[in-house]
Amino acid sequence: MTVLSAFLRPGQETAEIDTAGALPRLLRRRDARIAILLLALVGAAAILAPLISMDPDVPDYTNSLAPPGSGHLLGTDEAGRDLLARTLQGARLSLGSALLVTAITAVAGLLLGVISGCVGGVLDAVVSRLIDVLLGLPGLVVTLAIVGLLGPGFLNLVIAMSATGWAALARLARATSRQAMHQGHVRAARMAGASLARVALGHVLPAAAGGVTVVATLGIGEVVVALAGLSFLGLGAQPPTAEWGTMLADARQTLAYAPWQILGPGTGLVATVLAATILSEALRDVTSPGAER
Numbered sequence: 001m002t003v004l005s006a007f008l009r010p011g012q013e014t015a016e017i018d019t020a021g022a023l024p025r026l027l028r029r030r031d032a033r034i035a036i037l038l039l040a041l042v043g044a045a046a047i048l049a050p051l052i053s054m055d056p057d058v059p060d061y062t063n064s065l066a067p068p069g070s071g072h073l074l075g076t077d078e079a080g081r082d083l084l085a086r087t088l089q090g091a092r093l094s095l096g097s098a099l100l101v102t103a104i105t106a107v108a109g110l111l112l113g114v115i116s117g118c119v120g121g122v123l124d125a126v127v128s129r130l131i132d133v134l135l136g137l138p139g140l141v142v143t144l145a146i147v148g149l150l151g152p153g154f155l156n157l158v159i160a161m162s163a164t165g166w167a168a169l170a171r172l173a174r175a176t177s178r179q180a181m182h183q184g185h186v187r188a189a190r191m192a193g194a195s196l197a198r199v200a201l202g203h204v205l206p207a208a209a210g211g212v213t214v215v216a217t218l219g220i221g222e223v224v225v226a227l228a229g230l231s232f233l234g235l236g237a238q239p240p241t242a243e244w245g246t247m248l249a250d251a252r253q254t255l256a257y258a259p260w261q262i263l264g265p266g267t268g269l270v271a272t273v274l275a276a277t278i279l280s281e282a283l284r285d286v287t288s289p290g291a292e293r
Contacts, residue, residue, distance in 0.1 A: 022214070025286040032282035038275040042268065046095050049088035056085040056242045065258045075260040077250060079240070087264030089242035095272070097158055098223040105165035106216035112166065113173025114208050118181060118200045127170065134167035143226075147235050154237040157230055161223065169212050176208040214287050221276030228269055244269045 026032050045052075060080035068075045074083035116127035134142070146160035177200075180186055186203050190196075231237045231245030239246060244265040251261035 022287050029282050031278050035275040035279040042272050045088055046091035049092055053085035053088050054082050056089040068260050074264045077261055083264045086242040087268055090244040090247055090265055091268055093243045094224055097227055098220050101158055101161050101223050102216050102220050104162040106212055109166035109169025110173045110212045113170040114177045114205050117174040117177025118204055131167045131171050139164050152235050157236040173208040173212050176211055177204045180204045180207040218280040221273045225273055
């Protein structure tokens with residue numbers, strides 16, 4: 001199930017999202033506040049990682065697979081690298097890449113959807129068919145195919161996920177744009193001589209941006225899991241890069257006699273995805289039509 005489908009009612013092709021007053025309603029929810037706090041803590045640790053930990057890539061073979069202790073709070077890996085430092089560095093890469101993928105897909109989906117919905121005609125038909133094709137294919141399969149063409153690597157994985165993640169957002173933006181183009185104030189602006197570009201930028205784009213932003217935000221947890229999972233399989237970040245998926249792949253090899261290696265990246269990944277999921281559910285509830293005011 002895609003994030004967008006969580007908003008759909010039976011028979012709908014696109015979602016109904018009410019962003020008016022959503023933030024105050026969201027902050028009134030205890031679960032949302034806890035999730036935001038947890039994400040803020042993970043984000044702060046990622047940002048401050050260079051200041052509060054040692055170099056994550058410096059090996060110390062004399063301390064190979066050292067258990068957690070005063071010198072290394074989470075222990076060390078086979079190369080003697082500090083696991084706390086690598087976990088924090090992994091947070092920087094994982095969260096930063098997830099936000100980058102989300103931003104790229106949101107901007108691309110918003111612009112293509114608005115242009116398609118406003119211009120119509122042949123362009124709208126072409127964009128609609130492309131959206132249908134992408135949404136009809138398993139996203140993971142398309143991502144794997146692109147990575148296969150570009151080769152393994154974290155940058156290539158980010159490109160592949162960005163290339164496949166915009167379609168649902170474009171469908172939402174297109175539907176919202178088509179509705180906006182039939183509203184009274186937009187028609188009045190067109191009759192008064194306003195250009196299509198001016199109407200699109202001044203009226204349609206703001207109307208579509210709210211819903212696209214909400215849905216894109218809900219997908220951050222899924223992006224984090226996908227990036228880590230594909231890196232775990234060797235398709236994303238490559239050793240010795242400190243990334244949660246890569247660290248879990250390394251920890252699997254020594255799990256029987258050095259289980260502490262899994263604690264840092266495992267806890268970081270679970271905490272981040274759990275908080276993102278809770279926040280997503282709360283945001284979905286407060287932006288659904290008829291949500292309690």
